[in-house]
Amino acid sequence: MNRGPTWFNVTSLVLGFAFLYIPILLLIIYSFNGSRLVTIWGGFSTEWYVALLHDEQLLDAVWVTLRVAALSSLVATVLGTLAAIALTRYGRFTGRSVFSGMTYAPLVMPEVITGLSLLLLFVAIGFERGFWTIMLAHTTFTMCFVAVVVQSRLVTFDRSLEEAALDLGCSPAKTFFIITLPLILPAVISGFMLAFTLSMDDLVIASFTTGPGATTLPMRIYSQVRMGVTPEINAICTVMIGFIAIIVLIASIATKHQETVRRREEQAAAQ
Amino acid sequence: MALPGSRGIGRRLVIAVPFFWLLLLFVVPFLIVLKISLSQDVIAQPPYTPLLDLSQGWAGLKDFFSQLNFDNYGYVLDWNNEFLNAYGSSLIIAGVSTLLLLLVGYPIAYGMARAPRSIQPTLVMMVILPFWTSFLIRVYAWIGILSQDGLLNQALTALGIIDTPLEILNTDLAVYIGIVYSYLPFMVLPLYSALEKMDGTLLEAAEDLGCPPMKAFWLVTFPLSLPGVAAGALLCFIPAVGEFVIPDLLGGSDTLMIGKSLWTEFTVNRSWTASSAVAVLLLIVLVVPIVIYQNIQARQLEAGK
Numbered sequence: 001m002n003r004g005p006t007w008f009n010v011t012s013l014v015l016g017f018a019f020l021y022i023p024i025l026l027l028i029i030y031s032f033n034g035s036r037l038v039t040i041w042g043g044f045s046t047e048w049y050v051a052l053l054h055d056e057q058l059l060d061a062v063w064v065t066l067r068v069a070a071l072s073s074l075v076a077t078v079l080g081t082l083a084a085i086a087l088t089r090y091g092r093f094t095g096r097s098v099f100s101g102m103t104y105a106p107l108v109m110p111e112v113i114t115g116l117s118l119l120l121l122f123v124a125i126g127f128e129r130g131f132w133t134i135m136l137a138h139t140t141f142t143m144c145f146v147a148v149v150v151q152s153r154l155v156t157f158d159r160s161l162e163e164a165a166l167d168l169g170c171s172p173a174k175t176f177f178i179i180t181l182p183l184i185l186p187a188v189i190s191g192f193m194l195a196f197t198l199s200m201d202d203l204v205i206a207s208f209t210t211g212p213g214a215t216t217l218p219m220r221i222y223s224q225v226r227m228g229v230t231p232e233i234n235a236i237c238t239v240m241i242g243f244i245a246i247i248v249l250i251a252s253i254a255t256k257h258q259e260t261v262r263r264r265e266e267q268a269a270a271q
Numbered sequence: 272m273a274l275p276g277s278r279g280i281g282r283r284l285v286i287a288v289p290f291f292w293l294l295l296l297f298v299v300p301f302l303i304v305l306k307i308s309l310s311q312d313v314i315a316q317p318p319y320t321p322l323l324d325l326s327q328g329w330a331g332l333k334d335f336f337s338q339l340n341f342d343n344y345g346y347v348l349d350w351n352n353e354f355l356n357a358y359g360s361s362l363i364i365a366g367v368s369t370l371l372l373l374l375v376g377y378p379i380a381y382g383m384a385r386a387p388r389s390i391q392p393t394l395v396m397m398v399i400l401p402f403w404t405s406f407l408i409r410v411y412a413w414i415g416i417l418s419q420d421g422l423l424n425q426a427l428t429a430l431g432i433i434d435t436p437l438e439i440l441n442t443d444l445a446v447y448i449g450i451v452y453s454y455l456p457f458m459v460l461p462l463y464s465a466l467e468k469m470d471g472t473l474l475e476a477a478e479d480l481g482c483p484p485m486k487a488f489w490l491v492t493f494p495l496s497l498p499g500v501a502a503g504a505l506l507c508f509i510p511a512v513g514e515f516v517i518p519d520l521l522g523g524s525d526t527l528m529i530g531k532s533l534w535t536e537f538t539v540n541r542s543w544t545a546s547s548a549v550a551v552l553l554l555i556v557l558v559v560p561i562v563i564y565q566n567i568q569a570r571q572l573e574a575g576k
Contacts, residue, residue, distance in 0.1 A: 005382060005385045005386055005387075006385070008378070008382075009378075009381065009382035009385050009386070010382065012378035012379055012381070012382045013379060013382040013383065013386070013394070016375070016378070016379035016382070016455075016459075017397060019375075019452070019455075020397075020398070020401045020452075020455065021401065023409065023412040023413060023416060023452065024401060024404060024408075024409070024412060026412065026415065026416065026422060027408065027411070027412040027415065030415060037420075040420070079288065079289045079292055080289070082285050082288055082289045083289035083290075083293075085285055086285050086286045086289065086290075087572075088572075088573075090282065090285075090286065093286060095290070099286070099289075099290055099293075100565070100569050101565055102290075102293040102294070102297055102298060103289075103293070104564070104565040104568045104569065105297070105561055105565060106297060107506075107568075108505065108506060108509040108510055108561060108564055109509075109510075109513075109561075110509070110510055110512065110513020110514070110530060110553065110557070111510070111513065111515065111530075112513050112515050112530045112533045112534060112550070112553075113304075113513060113550045113553060113554060114297075116304065116533070116537065116546060116547065116550050117300030117301050117303065117304045117550065118296065118300050120300060120303045120304055120307055120543070120547065121296070121299060121300040121303055123317045124303050124317070136296060137296075139292075139296075140292070140293070140296040140297055143289065143292070143293075144293075147289075148568070148572065151572050152572055155572060155573065155574075172279075172281055172282070173281055197403055197405075200405065201405045201406050201407070203406075203407055203516060204515055204516065204534075208537075218405065218407050221407055221408075221411070222407060222516075225407075225411055225414070225520065229411075229414055229415060229418075233411065234415075237405070237408040237411065237412075240404070240405055240408065241404045241405075241408065244403050244404060244405075245403075248400070248403055252396075
């Protein structure tokens with residue numbers, strides 16, 4: 001499908017990307033606004049960033065969010081990768097359709113339903129709500145995203161390498177760690193990053209499953225937004241955007257580096 | 272690894288660990304929601320009549336069934352309580368938004384698929400990038416743009432297009448803008464992957480046989496992109512029906528959406544049983560699109576596309 005773009009294609013791309021990026025750019029620009037009013041420019045200032053550093057509650061929320069995101073995305077990556085392997089490598093086992101249903105449904109499930117149902121579970125079993133309940137909830141919905149990302153890599157890769165290792169007497173577990181895992185690693189890493197950002201991002205599920213003492217950053221931002229729009233919120237948002245931009249940048253450099261190394265090794269092996 | 276020796280304990284663990292995790296934290300919670308939707312509110316902690324108590328054997332089971340009642344469904348399905356309006360208006364808002372998303376997303380995906388191969392990965396990256404920034408932030412950004420003294424009204428007034436500021440924030444229009452903006456990557460990416468795989472020689476053949484480009488698009492390109500259209504539409508429609516943040520922050524007090532109603536019922540009215548009934552009915556409304564979506568997803572992933 002490559003016949004060269006027409007003026008129509010170029011225009012739709014330019015307008016499309018303008019639509020996607022302009023709101024975020026405006027948000028960043030207005031975080032440097034000297035005026036207390038968000039929409040009226042009062043000169044360049046970084047006072048809102050200074051104010052952030054003194055906001056204890058906010059810093060607490062950031063710390064809770066990062067801990068939840070780190071822990072839940074690690075567990076979700078392991079569980080999601082296992083689910084992806086079960087779905088792509090084990091043929092038709094009993095309960096497979098239930099399994100795949102449970103893996104894909106959370107991807108589209110409205111958050112209010114997931115959040116409410118998890119809360120009712122935690123209450124029913126008498127699990128004290130707070131950090132751990134948010135972490136369990138986040139692990140559950142993000143592992144499904146990891147599973148889909150890893151699965152799409154597993155179905156496209158060359159299985160003859162795995163088969164060769166097994167034929168040569170390598171145990172399935174060892175085959176996984178020395179052959180399969182290195183090959184699917186980029187997908188596992190992007191699954192991890194996706195899980196991490198989804199967890200950092202989530203407001204609704206965290207609000208349902210939290211308890212006293214565990215306020216995440218989105219919950220904090222939400223309650224501030226409800227009270228009115230201030231440049232301070234723009235500043236928090238800008239810091240978050242910057243943080244995520246750095247993670248994405250590092251990850252894409254790392255994947256590129258890994259690809260170059262692999263290509264060099266392949267060339268060396270061919271000679 | 273579906274190979275000799277793999278029928279052992281390792282294989283069972285690989286299946287069992289994620290399986291039971293999802294069973295316990297995704298399926299069982301729904302059963303609890305279902306049960307609580309059939310319970311009565313009581314002033315206690317937790318605020319509903321107790322769950323199944325198996326330690327009492329038959330008596331417990333009999334208690335369990337005798338306590339089921341459908342009052343909550345009566346309450347939710349009563350026309351006086353606005354829930355039915357909220358279900359209807361959520362379906363309409365989600366449906367219209369999905370159509371708008373197709374109208375906005377298709378030209379973008381089409382442009383990406385026809386761009387030079389070398390820049391296509393960059394374009395895909397550029398569509399995904401905004402998705403990495405927080406959903407809440409992206410919705411919040413629109414408050415500053417759409418409000419009465421917001422940037423859009425300032426720009427339009429400065430250009431002399433309008434005299435009095437437009438009222439966009441806190442209306443349904445703002446909700447549409449918010450949904451289209453936040454869900455756009457979910458629409459563009461499936462469309463792009465369907466269009467990008469398409470065989471360009473089909474269009475050349477149509478052209479050689481004298482088919483005008485517009486007609487060729489409708490006869491060849493669009494039908495071939497239908498799997499992408501279906502995947503993108505469901506990926507946007509289903510979560511949009513239950514959307515809470517967008518109608519809450521951008522919509523007005525008269526914007527009815529069921530996700531918002533459920534939230535209010537839970538946090539303001541504090542009725543756990545009624546909000547469970549709202550959730551069960553929402554799930555019943557969505558079960559058909561969810562099953563279709565799962566089938567598309569399973570087929571695509573297993574075909575290795």
